[in-house]
Amino acid sequence: MALQDRLDAIKADFKAGKAPYHAPPESHPIMERATAELIASGQAGRAIKAGDRAPPFTLKDQNANDVSSADLLARGQLVVTFYRGVWSPYCNIELQAINEVLPQIHAYGANVLAISPQTPVLSRKSVRENRLGFPVLSDLNGETSAAFGLRFSLPGYLVELYRRLRNDLPTFNDDPSWTLPMPARYVIGRDGIVLYSEVNADYTRRPDPGDMLVVLEKAASNA
Template sequence: MSLQDRLDAFKADFEAGKPPYNVPPSVIETMHRATKELIASGAAQQALKAGDKIPAFVLTDHEGNSVSSASLLAKGPLVISFYRGVWCPYCNMELEALQATLPEFEALGARLVAISPQNPVNSRKSVRKNNLSFPILSDSHNEVAAAFGLRFTLPDYLVELYQSLKNDLPLFNDDDSWTLPMPGRYVVAQDGTVLYAEVNPDYTRRPDPSEMLPALKQASMRSL
């Protein structure tokens, strides 16, 4: 089953209010409204695209170590996944799919990192929950996400919904800005050039990690 098939199956059960979710229709309507507004804003068109150079960054991983983009790229091509946090089931399914594809990334000489605004404590939860063997990096205040063109501010009505659902982003992220990254995936050559970019303001839509393999093969050829 592809990643999107898994996401679609979860979404169907969640939006139908099936146990254990039992979500009322009003919640679904509010989430749909926010997604439609983010799509209509054109924010995704401002994100980095193939051919752009990524901004240099230094972030803290789930074990408290500083990790720089320069050190990662010195070792080979880089796969980057921006995600919302351990509280997001769609993100967790994507992380699991990335983990399953990791051997193929590594066979092409690539490193994989995931970046979210959550603090290192919650990043460790992501690693445990999804049995990950790649680093989760904490992007405080979504500053790196903003440099990639992915950061957006939640509308007030969505903040109110999250608060009513006890989805406390300020607590998860140690940041009261109520911002999130649009989910984004990048393949980056060793010189920092983006070879593959996929950004979708609809967080329920995620490409299968295998779609990044052709770009990684290209990156491997460039490094020869």
């Protein structure tokens, strides 16, 4: 099943209140309003995109080891996905879908990592529960997502909803700011230039992982 089909199924279950999703019906228009406002802001169009130089970063993985983008790019292309956190079913399904094509990505000489504002403890949970073969890095304080142009502040009315739903981002992220990254996926070439980018202000919409395989194949053939 295509990734977007899986995400659409989650969205339908969420709106229907099917287990394990128990958000009250009045929460849906609040979330949709926040998404519409983020789309209208145009921030996604201002984020790092194909042709730009990717900001370098060094972040802790789920085991508190330093992971450097420069070190990984010295070995090959790099796939980076920005991940809101283990509390988001949409993000977890996306990581699982990327993990399914991990052998193909590795066959092209590329590596994969996810970047999240959550703490390393929750990143370990992400890796364990999603059975990931790649690391989840902790972007504490959101500096890397900000460098990519992805970090945004939740509007006050959405903060209040998250509090009611016990989506306690300040605790999850060890950061009082109530900020998140827009979901985004990048393929970065060995020279640091972005070869592929997909940024979506609507967290329920994600590109299929197969979309980037053609880019990785071309990059591998030109290496």
